[in-house]
Amino acid sequence: MLTTLSIKNYALIDSLQVDFNSGLTIITGETGAGKSILLGGLSLILGKRADLSSVKNPSKKCIIEATFDIANYKLKGLFKAEDLDYEPQTIIRREILPSGKSRAFINDTPVNLDSLQALGEKLLDIHSQHQTLQLTNDNFQFQVIDALAGNGNLLQNYSLQLGKYKALKYEFKNLQNQKIEAAKELDYNLFLLKELEEANLVDGEMELLEEEYETLNNIEEISERLAATHELLNSQEIGVIPHLTEAKNQLSKLADFSANYNSVFERITSCVIELDDVFTVIEELQESLEADPNRLNTVNLKLQVLHNLMQKHTTSDISELIQIRDALSEKVSITENLDSVIAQKESEVSSLENELNALAVKVSENRIKAIPGLIGQLEELLSILGMPNARFKVELVPSNTFLNNGKDDLKFLFSANKGGQFNELKKAASGGELSRIMLAIKSILTNYTQLPTIMFDEIDTGVSGEISNKMASIMQQMSKTMQVFTITHLPQIAAKGDTHYKVFKEDVDDVTQTQLKRLNQDERIVEIAQMLGGINMSDSAIEHAKQLLN
Incomplete structure (x- = not known):
């Protein structure tokens, strides 16, 4: 989980350091206050390419540093593969120099962006409107089904054997x-x-x-x-x-x-x-x-x-x-x-092909068993989230080719309306619907796999008050087993958080700066009341805020 974030000389931030806890963390603030700046800084930690234009003072170095508690993430193998020193409290630092060049460090060891991205995707998942497009990606859809199917070890073995099979096929072709x-x-x-x-x-x-x-x-x-x-x-x-x-x-x-x-x-x-x-x-x-x-x-x-x-x-x-x-x-x-060598190699290819086919069949069988459960959970959660007529149809089509994750092609179809035609997700679901589907999927996945810290960026856009309350409950439930951040404009969601931060701008020496402040209980009441009724809070808004917090 993300425990500390430090940002210096980035966008409107001069210097900022904040500590985070587990559970559900709420981030609120007026439009333009700088919430996107936080996300931009975190994206650099995850390996996004640096841009000198985002540095506040181009004559000084920009530093973004995050500390993650990874003791329970089972990442020692990744650190070994990347030739990095493993630390339960891992520090990732990104620097943008005045020259425009950037440097990245993991536990003070210089790394390239590929290594940073490889680790970053295991630590933090920033869910934005753009990321919902991942839903329409076959690989992601397979990952969801395979998580529920418990195919992790099978697919790992399949991938290992597939690598050997491709190498043998290459040798066989070369011999011919x-x-x-x-x-x-x-x-x-x-x-x-x-x-x-x-x-x-x-x-x-x-x-x-x-x-x-x-x-x-x-x-x-x-x-x-x-x-x-x-x-x-x-x-x-x-x-x-x-x-x-x-x-x-x-x-x-x-x-x-x-x-x-x-x-x-x-x-x-x-x-x-x-x-x-x-x-x-x-x-x-x-x-x-x-x-x-x-x-x-x-x-x-x-x-x-x-x-x-x-x-x-x-x-x-x-x-x-x-x-x-x-x-x-x-x-x-x-x-x-050569004939005897080719015959021997052909026999090895055939044997490995049989082994791969057996693994692929088992993977496919597990998927078929898991699909009804996935569909049932998805439709149940989406009904709660204001999509009572949402229906899914997931079809596995056998392939004659060994794919990277088995021998199945996937049709993940969706219908939002009663009696509506099933179609591909990207054609059948709106942006708001995709956001709710993604929330439902992430919620389901928490029961089957260890997810990294997740940050929802205004996933509640276009959602009514009652549905937002349901969304908040789902995120609250997710936060019992993982760290969850949500950037929101809705008071119903803001009130559900274990911790609440406010992003705001202030002028210091005639220079506008973005700040992040952790709110105490009284400050939360004021913030939520303003979210309910505007800057001029009424007594009813304050009472409503207290009720939401209770």
């Missing part, structure tokens, strides 16, 4: 399209895959093949140079190793004379050991050399195949060719197995 496209490409992909598989690709093989090719292709030169090197290293006449060995032997006789001789000896010994090792490797290389024209041809052909494939697929190495091969293999495999 994929099959059509894949069939066109299959032959070409198979050809490319066969080429790559026959190449027996091995990562890193290119470098090894190129090295082997260079060896086989230059074997005579390699053999000659290895032989020459072998001779230079170990020939008795010119070989490096015999001479170096002799030098080592000579130095060995000096090694014990000093550390310097020993150091030179050790170094030349290392050289001998290293050259001996090199010589052994050269001998092994000579032994391994063998001319093999057939192998040379094989390697050359394999290199040509690899180069051609890399050029064809615009790659720089074998690893990229392997990736292409694997991707083609997967694509061909998917194409060849």
